Amino acid sequence: MIIQRHDQDINTPTGVMRCTVYRPEAEGRFPCIFFYSEIFQQTAPIARSAAIMAGHGFVVIVPEVFHELNPIGTVLGYDDAGKDKGNADKFTKTLEAHDSDTVAMIGYFDQEEYCTGQFGAMGVCLGGHLAYRAALNPCIQSTFCLYATDIHSNTIPCEEGNDSFTRTEDIQGELVMVWGKQDPHVSTEGRQKIYQQLIDTDRLFTWHEFNGQHAFMRDEGDRYDPALALECYNKAVAFFQRTLHKA
Template sequence: MLITTTYHDVPSTLNPHARPVRIFVIQPSIPDYPQAKFPGWHCSFEIYQVTGPVERFAGQIASQGYVVALPSSFHEFEGPQPIPYDTEGTNRGNKYKIEKEVVAYDEDATLSIDLLCSLKNCTGRIAATGMCLGGHLVSCRAAAFDPRILSSVCFFATDIHSATLGRGSHDDTLIRVKDGDLKGKGELVMIFGKQDTHVPRAGRDLIRSTLEDADVTISFLEVQAQHAFIRDESSKGRWDAALTRSLFSFMLEVFERTVGRDLGTRVATRGDVAHVC
């Protein structure tokens, strides 16, 4: 399926006088079917904003029949251009990561999902994917706070176990999980590499046990890989194309099952009802 890429500059409600959030939209292009509608897919990625590897990964998703929205992570500090995968770029991204307010991260996700729901070619059934920083934002924050997200698949999510996201390096993500904010929400899949030095075994165990103790609907996968194993550029020798392909297929199964088809109203089996836009 052919795709097109556009963008929308969306004002922040937290700081309306600041630079708007640039949200890139990658979507299927079927000129002979102008009324076609597709599920939405909110994506949040690394500290480097929307880079080539991110756009290629999102393009593969869109070509499967999804409207994909990718907000730029650090619009408070600089423009939407990709941050280089070098030492200076990494230092810059890591600096922004702990200078940005956690509530501003949450707003970016809300604006991205709002945009998807406003598009005429989106069904309003929303899935989400995140990697690294974005894995944290999608898996345990956007999925917890926005009931429009029906399922999430997240890769090597960082800073959850250490609670060090955002200004002051002190986020409340696991506290919110323990308080039940993810219970009864959409299906969650978390994928980590066993050789990931950013999220060691103790950290993975903490994340898994906290989610399971909170009765979250989750699949937790640990694979033989390092951090950033999906990134096909400047991955420092960590890119595993075969494993990426396998997990991409796994991710598609989850989303085709949960958002790819409109099954009607979900029966409330645990006192919850799925939400759509």
């Protein structure tokens, strides 16, 4: 599918948030996927990932995850300065603020004529966690998380007992969890902890562990694995076609 792209600024309880919308150029209504980025916000690799997904018949919405902490349109570099700023933002913004962003997006895009009112979530790195977090919202029907950080360690600020790991049992939709075995940010013990929590809470999920490094989907840098990325795109497309293209 040929796609189109536009920016949409929406109001949230913590300020105006820019969302970039990727959607088919064809007429019609399509399911929505909230695509949560890394700490660097909407870099070129994130934009390309969103476009790939949109070209398979979805409205893909990329929010600026740290909109309260940066001017609209901020993109951080894949360098030490960008990493330091992104990590500082990650440890400043609360999970509750991310929750209200998701609610605002659902409320806005549910009214758009090009959306079916069916919602999924997807994300990489921090965005994998934010997709997992979005799945706590009952409007999110299915979620695809790639090497999600900080779930096992509870290192993003939140109210006591409101961390994503503890609240796993509130996830009602189907999950896919994807990991790289050589990812230093989520250890084997951390992955096992999340897996056991999903088992203990009887969630509906699929689990994939690959021989890959952190950020193996990012098509810039020496950790990119094109074959593995293609496999994951295919899995994500098939997953959302099954779970969101419903009558």
